[in-house]
Amino acid sequence: MGKKMNEEITPPVSTGNSGMLNIISAGTIIIGNVYTESDFRVDGEIDGEIACNEKLILGKTSRVKGKVSASYVEVFGEVEGSVMAETLEVKSSARIQGDISAQSLEMEPDALFDGTCSMLKKKNADRPSYFLSE
């Protein structure tokens, strides 16, 4: 077994910050926008924007059609729209159609990505206006 890239990843459930977690399981559809201050795990479908102040994980069965923005994003599923993050990890099962922008980017082999990528070094310039707290 080769060394896994994510051996040190913490499980989504244990969060260092508020300890709160949002989960949208597979088979769930949200038609509308989601704004959250805590970690967010998506395995379902969201037709709208996501703005998350903490860690956002888009699971393998997830499909997002809209803007995604969070501090830390891990994409395993499909995204049709832009992704904005401070740290962005695009996993091998991910399919992104849209622009991405991050300060730190990682893309695994076999990920599909169609769009522009921009990496801005300035910390505050990236923050979208709909982040809940600054």
Added chain:
Amino acid sequence: MANRLYDDVAPNGLHNIISAGTTIIGNVITESDFRLDGKVEGEIACNGKLVIGPKAQVKGKITASYTEVLGEIEGQIYAEKLIIKSTAVIQGDIAARSLEIEHDAQFNGTCLMSKEGELPKMPEVPQSFTPLTEGETVEDELDLEDDELADLLDDDLKID
């Protein structure tokens, strides 16, 4: 193997949880259980058990088979079985086949304990999302091990 689980699979494959501090502006349609502690402005349609926590606020219609309300609702609630707890504040109509209201709950609106056929139907989950084939569970498809899953999920988050 344990790390693989964390990477691309939810700790508990089936429940939805929206914690306090989260706002959803739009509709939520789900086939599985749903624990809501945040705010929803829009409709909720849940085919499983829906628990609306004490800090939750919902403005809109709620349709579920089993609903427990501990928070604030402004809108209609349709449920097969509806339990309104003491911390609940409901402004709007309710319709249920089985109803329980605890001491100190606040409720303003019409109540309809409908006969067979009068309860509104559950909305269909739009087919844009690929459903599992019949008999297949999320666990089967994702090849999970139950013990490890149960351990990952905090007791607080479990829905009984």
